[in-house]
Amino acid sequence: MALKIGDIGLRAASAVVLAPAAVLATWAGGGWFCALVVAACGLLAFEWARMSAPRFWRSVGAAVALALITAVIAAHIGQMSLALILLVFGALAAGLFARSRGAEALDAAYGVLYIGWPCVLLIWLRDLNxxxxxxxxxxxxxxxxxxxxxxxxxxxxxxxxxxxxxxxxxxxxxxxxxxxxxxxxxxxxxxxxxxxxxxxxxxxxxxxxxxxxxxxxxxxxxxxxxxxxxxxxxxxxxxxxxxxxxxxxxxxxxxxxxxxxxxxxxxxxxxx
Known part of the structure; x- marks a missing residue:
């Protein structure tokens, strides 16, 4: 398979634009890093909803995002046990909400756990010391x-x-x-x-x-x-x-x- 120079150039350009914000927020830590992860949670939640519930992606995405952001903030303030509990209950709540809208409950619930678990752990790693x-x-x-x-x-x-x-x-x-x-x-x-x-x-x-x-x-x-x-x-x-x-x-x-x-x-x- 030939090396696609144009594709690599586009990828590199995107990385040059996005990487500095991630690097600076990681370096600063604290609220800046939490804000970065919260913003990522919002984007990831709606991307997940567009894939898994395209007919109801706005409402399902909002439910998944709310569950993710709540758990991430709990982790940021040092409440890791609470963050993990919120992930579980957030997944359940998002699943029930998705079901009430006519979407697949399991897909919404899985989205909360799939995205939320690593996000909470990332906050824990950065804030630990x-x-x-x-x-x-x-x-x-x-x-x-x-x-x-x-x-x-x-x-x-x-x-x-x-x-x-x-x-x-x-x-x-x-x-x-x-x-x-x-x-x-x-x-x-x-x-x-x-x-x-x-x-x-x-x-x-x-x-x-x-x-x-x-x-x-x-x-x-x-x-x-x-x-x-x-x-x-x-x-x-x-x-x-x-x-x-x-x-x-x-x-x-x-x-x-x-x-x-x-x-x-x-x-x-x-x-x-």
Missing amino acids: EAQGLYWTVLVFAVAWSADILAYLVGSAVGGPKLWPRFSPNKTWSGFIGGLVAGMIAGAAMAGWLEMGRLNAFWGGVLGLTAALATMAGDLWESALKRRFGVKDAGNIIPGHGGLLDRVDGLMFAVVVVAAGRVIVLMLGQGT
Whole structure:
């Protein structure tokens, strides 16, 4: 498969516009980062509703967004247990509301959990400790973005056998391997460069490899969901990328893995 220079240029231009806002909000932390995640929740909720409930996307999207934002704010103020409870009850409420409007209750409920779980964990990672929170959040972005970008570049340049043609006909095994290697290197580099307790370069590489695998899985999972709903992209808000969900599908899975790694480090007393 030939490398599509024009497509890459459009993707790069979109990244140049969007990345600074994400980087600055992540650096600032606190309310700025929470505002970034809240805004993302709103966009993701309506993209999910457009896919899963196209006839009632405004009302279902509003219900899903309300559930997500409530849980994220609870996590931001340090109430993680409450945030998780709100996610469960928010999913139930969104499902019941969707059913009352004639949409699929399970799709709306799943949307709250699918989007909300990683968003709450991302808030937890960033707010856990000022310095370490920043480092672990940077690790998430570095691994997920590296895996995603290199998977696309290697797959486009090398081509070869398809990874899962039934759901994602453009993804190849070469891109999959390239993404895993990139994530492992990014994890090792971040752990070696940043002061992250005893998470050295070796274990950073292991965590990066695992998170890169989750990134690939998240991308494939969203491809399967889009096939189920009969859409090509989750949206069209980002030129060259489709919707926001198309851009962060792998990141959402990577957050869960990195947060689990952070919990293990905390349990072992290997970092603050």
